[in-house]
Amino acid sequence: MSAQKSPCKMAIASDHGGFALKQKLIRYLQQRGLQVVDFGPEAERSVDYPDFAAQVAEAVSRKKVAGGVLACGTGIGMCIAANKFKNVRAALVTDLFTAQMSKEHNNANIICLGGRVLKDALAKKALGLWLDTPFAGDRHARRLKKIQQIERKNFK
Ligand code: RB5
Numbered sequence: 001m002s003a004q005k006s007p008c009k010m011a012i013a014s015d016h017g018g019f020a021l022k023q024k025l026i027r028y029l030q031q032r033g034l035q036v037v038d039f040g041p042e043a044e045r046s047v048d049y050p051d052f053a054a055q056v057a058e059a060v061s062r063k064k065v066a067g068g069v070l071a072c073g074t075g076i077g078m079c080i081a082a083n084k085f086k087n088v089r090a091a092l093v094t095d096l097f098t099a100q101m102s103k104e105h106n107n108a109n110i111i112c113l114g115g116r117v118l119k120d121a122l123a124k125k126a127l128g129l130w131l132d133t134p135f136a137g138d139r140h141a142r143r144l145k146k147i148q149q150i151e152r153k154n155f156k
Pocket of ligand 1: 015016018022049072073074075076077078
């Protein structure tokens with residue numbers, strides 16, 4: 001599926017380990033009034049998470065969507081793959097504290113969640129908190145600028 005630019009559009013994808021959670025998070029995002037672009041998979045079949053992380057990360061990297069949600073078994077593989085894209089700050093979120101900090105301090109534009117780690121209710125709460133938390137800016141903006149400099153130097 002392709003994504004057109006919109007401030008309240010979120011991209012989402014999973015692998016088999018995060019599929020059930022993805023379906024629930026799509027409904028949660030829609031209930032919050034957000035538009036959701038589902039990059040798949042469309043059913044719970046064994047797939048390779050980098051293929052799906054890449055689609056969401058590209059949409060975020062090109063600013064076609066406001067942010068992204070990635071779910072695999074642990075969230076780790078999705079996070080590693082998504083962070084290979086320019087402008088992407090993907091965060092592995094494991095609880096409410098990391099959900100809040102990943103936005104407040106890191107301005108994460110992709111949240112990565114583990115379908116085999118988090119209970120559905122906690123995953124939804126963490127996603128909601130991540131969406132609602134503003135970036136604190138200030139010294140954190142300076143640190144993100146340094147990450148951007150590293151990116152510019154190493155990503156040709
Ligand atoms: C797939 O079995 C599993 O490796 C994947 O869902 C994820 O946890 C990788 O990081």
